Amino acid sequence: MHGGALTGWLLMALCAVSGAYCLLRARSGTPQERRTARSEALMGFGMAAMAVPAAVLSPPDWAWAVYAVLFGVAALRALLPALRGGHHLHHLVGSLAMVYMAVAMAPEITGSGGGGHAGHGAAAGAGGIPLLTGALLVYYAFYVLGSAGRLLPGTVLAPAGGTGGGRGPGGFGGGTDGRPELTTACRLTMGIGMFAMLLTL
Secondary structure, three states, X not given: OOOXXXXXXXXXXXXXXXHHHHHHHOOOOOHHHHHHHHHHHHHHHHHHHHOOOOOOOOOOOHHHHHHHHHHHHHHHHHHHHHOOOOHHHHHHHHHHHHHHHHHHHOHHHHOOOOHHHHXXXXXXXXXXXXXXXXXXXXXXXXXXXXXXXXXXXXXXXXXXXXXXXXXXXXXXXXXXXXXXXXXXXXXXXXXXXHHHHXXXX
């Protein structure tokens, strides 16, 4: 990351903790709630893997293709549910954003021998399409602001259940368990992480 190894470690830790909490959520609730939690866990762990500082682990060239395929499949799974709106649409956007970042950070695309992690630490960045990157940055900026607003005291958090109903301010889904504020905090953390990673492109 542009902020150095410490920023990368912090982002990796936050995303990994968020992914672990999502796995805990996946143990209970309705089938749709469990599916939502598993999707968010995949996103959290995928972001954590991408955030590992290059000085510690420089992934092989094929790793970026694996990321792209993995999140491409996740995007396909989220496509039909996303037509119903709600948090499913956010899952689709997030999966496509991960595919985009994996492709943009691949060494054969960026021309850097050190892989996408090298792009994280270099001033030149990893590449990407400026207009698309900008659009995703705007989306995640609004998502983060909406999630943060729901954590303010006095904000009513209506469980979304991953079904598109009970959406919070800004049209974003609320929590899916007995502690909606923790779910919202995890989503906020991953939104900030995605915004930070997009800034490096």
